[in-house]
Amino acid sequence: MHDQKTPFAAVWDHVHLRVGDPEAVAAWFETMLGGDILRAPGRVDVVLGGQKIFLLQAPGTDKPSPAHPHRGLDHFGLSVKDIDEVADRLKAKGVRFSAEPHTPRPGIRIAFLEGPDGISIEILERDEKYQ
Structure with a gap:
């Protein structure tokens, strides 16, 4: 669907999260929220409520997420x-x-x-x- 403001048809495809341990985060989403884990060479993703969540290893995993409030997601x-x-x-x-x-x-x-x-x-x- 598109209108005057959006000159192309767009639908949500995925959310991309950088995490310390993609396998552990995927397991949490599976265990706690019922997500489905998808594996491909070199990556692990989750489908949650019909939405794909890409989980990529964050470089410098000792750097935590910013404190709330912050800019970004x-x-x-x-x-x-x-x-x-x-x-x-x-x-x-x-x-x-x-x-x-x-x-x-x-x-x-x-x-x-x-x-x-x-x-x-x-x-x-x-x-x-x-x-």
């Missing part, structure tokens, strides 16, 4: 059904939350997970029941 969001139940299941698996489920404005409930290597992941549910 801040987080990515995953839409879920029954966010409170999902949060409880993730906590039971040992996932840490940087923000518990809350309703920042009518119609949406959100929470933030602490992923590996400082990756911030939002889970959200859009529903009119949240006021």
Whole structure:
């Protein structure tokens, strides 16, 4: 789909993350969030919620992610059904939350997970029941 503002048809293809240990990060996405690991020569990727996440070894792995707030990609969001139940299941698996489920404005409930290597992941549910 395109319009006057976008002179070409574009759809999302992937998100690319630089991480300290791609295998460990892929395993976390698989174990904690149900992602599917894809391997190709010299790389490991994950499919999560239909989205490809490319995981590449970061050069200088002793350099952590920047402290929040910073410029650049801040987080990515995953839409879920029954966010409170999902949060409880993730906590039971040992996932840490940087923000518990809350309703920042009518119609949406959100929470933030602490992923590996400082990756911030939002889970959200859009529903009119949240006021």
